[in-house]
Amino acid sequence: MFHPNYTGAVALLSKSLASRDILIPPGKPLYDAFLNYFEDNDMYLAASIMGTVDTKRDWHYIEVGESRENKGSLEFINLTDSFASAIATVVDEIDSTHIYPDAIRVVGNSLQFHKNDELMYKVGKVEFSPFDQALSERCRAHFKGIRSYGDKSRLVNRLQSIPNLERLVCEEEPLLEDQGNSMVAMVENFPIFMRSMLSTRFNIEIKQSVALEIVAETFGAKSWNVFKAAADKLSFDSKPVFIYMPNTQPSSQLFYKNIFDGLAGLSKVVSGYPGIDNLVIELTGSATPDTVYVNAYNPANDKKFDFYTQHQSEFELFAPVEVSSDDESTENFAWVNDAPFGDVASQLNDILLVTSPLKSRLAATSERKNQRVLSIGKYLFTVFDAGQGRDYLKVELLVSGGGEVNSMVKPAITPIYKAEIVVQGDGVMILGDYGHDKIAALNDFTDLDIKRLTDFTGIKAARGTAVQ
Numbered sequence: 001m002f003h004p005n006y007t008g009a010v011a012l013l014s015k016s017l018a019s020r021d022i023l024i025p026p027g028k029p030l031y032d033a034f035l036n037y038f039e040d041n042d043m044y045l046a047a048s049i050m051g052t053v054d055t056k057r058d059w060h061y062i063e064v065g066e067s068r069e070n071k072g073s074l075e076f077i078n079l080t081d082s083f084a085s086a087i088a089t090v091v092d093e094i095d096s097t098h099i100y101p102d103a104i105r106v107v108g109n110s111l112q113f114h115k116n117d118e119l120m121y122k123v124g125k126v127e128f129s130p131f132d133q134a135l136s137e138r139c140r141a142h143f144k145g146i147r148s149y150g151d152k153s154r155l156v157n158r159l160q161s162i163p164n165l166e167r168l169v170c171e172e173e174p175l176l177e178d179q180g181n182s183m184v185a186m187v188e189n190f191p192i193f194m195r196s197m198l199s200t201r202f203n204i205e206i207k208q209s210v211a212l213e214i215v216a217e218t219f220g221a222k223s224w225n226v227f228k229a230a231a232d233k234l235s236f237d238s239k240p241v242f243i244y245m246p247n248t249q250p251s252s253q254l255f256y257k258n259i260f261d262g263l264a265g266l267s268k269v270v271s272g273y274p275g276i277d278n279l280v281i282e283l284t285g286s287a288t289p290d291t292v293y294v295n296a297y298n299p300a301n302d303k304k305f306d307f308y309t310q311h312q313s314e315f316e317l318f319a320p321v322e323v324s325s326d327d328e329s330t331e332n333f334a335w336v337n338d339a340p341f342g343d344v345a346s347q348l349n350d351i352l353l354v355t356s357p358l359k360s361r362l363a364a365t366s367e368r369k370n371q372r373v374l375s376i377g378k379y380l381f382t383v384f385d386a387g388q389g390r391d392y393l394k395v396e397l398l399v400s401g402g403g404e405v406n407s408m409v410k411p412a413i414t415p416i417y418k419a420e421i422v423v424q425g426d427g428v429m430i431l432g433d434y435g436h437d438k439i440a441a442l443n444d445f446t447d448l449d450i451k452r453l454t455d456f457t458g459i460k461a462a463r464g465t466a467v468q
Helices: 006-018 028-037 040-049 083-097 133-142 152-159 187-202 208-218 224-233 259-271 327-332 334-338 341-351 358-369 447-457
Strands: 060-064 077-080 103-107 110-115 118-125 241-245 252-256 280-288 291-297 313-318 372-376 379-385 391-397 412-415 420-424 427-432 437-442 461-463
Touching (some): 006 028, 060 083, 077 083, 083 341, 103 341, 241 259, 252 259, 259 313, 372 447, 379 447, 412 437, 447 461
Antiparallel strands (some): 427 437
16 A cells, blocks of 8 residues: 655755755744645656656556445445455355355356346456547646636536536535645646645745755656656556446446546547436536546436435446455465466356355355354354454344355444443343443343353353343
8 A cells, every 4th residue: 555755755845845945844834834735646657757667557447336325435436456355355255154155157258146136246357448649638728727616617527628528517516725736646737736835834936946946856756857757667557437327237347547538538428328418517626535426317217305306327437446465465466467367267166155055155265264153043143353353243144044144234243342231031142342332132041041152252141131
């Protein structure tokens, strides 16, 4: 993970200023100003230009099937920086939810995990869609000098000159004079925001040519020419954006390398929309440090409630969430990066024991995740380490017969050190937050079941009444 060296950059900035008889001590005022005008994404771009971080990414996506939405930690579209990371993430999700696939197969250019003939997860390499390069360059130019806060209207006014984006709108937002960071990290914005920072915070005016050299020296380059030449040669795999079209059958998405290419692609998508005259295209601002969020909808399809109106998106432009598994898990699946999809599917079927009973699959999960599991009647209990030496207890309901976890019932989770077990006349209650939260009500428990549960969790049982 990239950790920006703001302290080092501010020290170099102070030295660069001092060499030009601009005396601002490298203390808190300069540090705070720099943080408000240059964010992590700017620092990452600068470090990439200077070759201090690896910028190559082999982008893969993880799509979550409708049957799995909101039942795990993944969004419906996720990004990983390698095939191994994608597979490790999906296996980790399966192990965490105890919802196991009954088939893993290759479908087209993707590897798919299915259960009961329904898609659980789809993994594939990100393939970028075609776009108009000239339009992308025009979109990029429109982001010059645009700040994350207070500049939505300026950006919209500029982007309305792009074909098919004439109807782009946004809500007004208050102007925040004290915040000046770029909406999207761009080399050409660095000197603009350096001049703005010095003028706004320290009442110091400098020429553009001076700002260029100060920026270069701040990020460790000898001169602006050296810095800009390195930027021009940079093969920078920025996080992709995509256009999601939920109403197509099946729903589809188009990937682009960056927000500028994405907006050019959006122009093409809008041009082919059959109800273009009724379309509202709304820019809501900076969704993440490297893109904006654009939502296109037809007001005729709005759902109106008492206090708000819900728009039904025709298509959306934004950046998917980037996810990853831990380094050890990703390394364990490094072999998939160079293996054909068919071989990967075959081995994953073996690793995840797709034809085996739940007990065997839980045992394999316990070994991979270093967890402990116990089933009692219709309940499955899992003890796992959530970090910082804290064990947590998860309670899940099994389907009739105990053959699999009931995916329709949300698991109950509590830190063990805060948990209590209260035995009542009509059953057993697991409480959290030192007895203040009801975590799970367990029925049909015998004294032997209670002893097994307390031995397994280390939570002492007491007879009494749960706190209301």
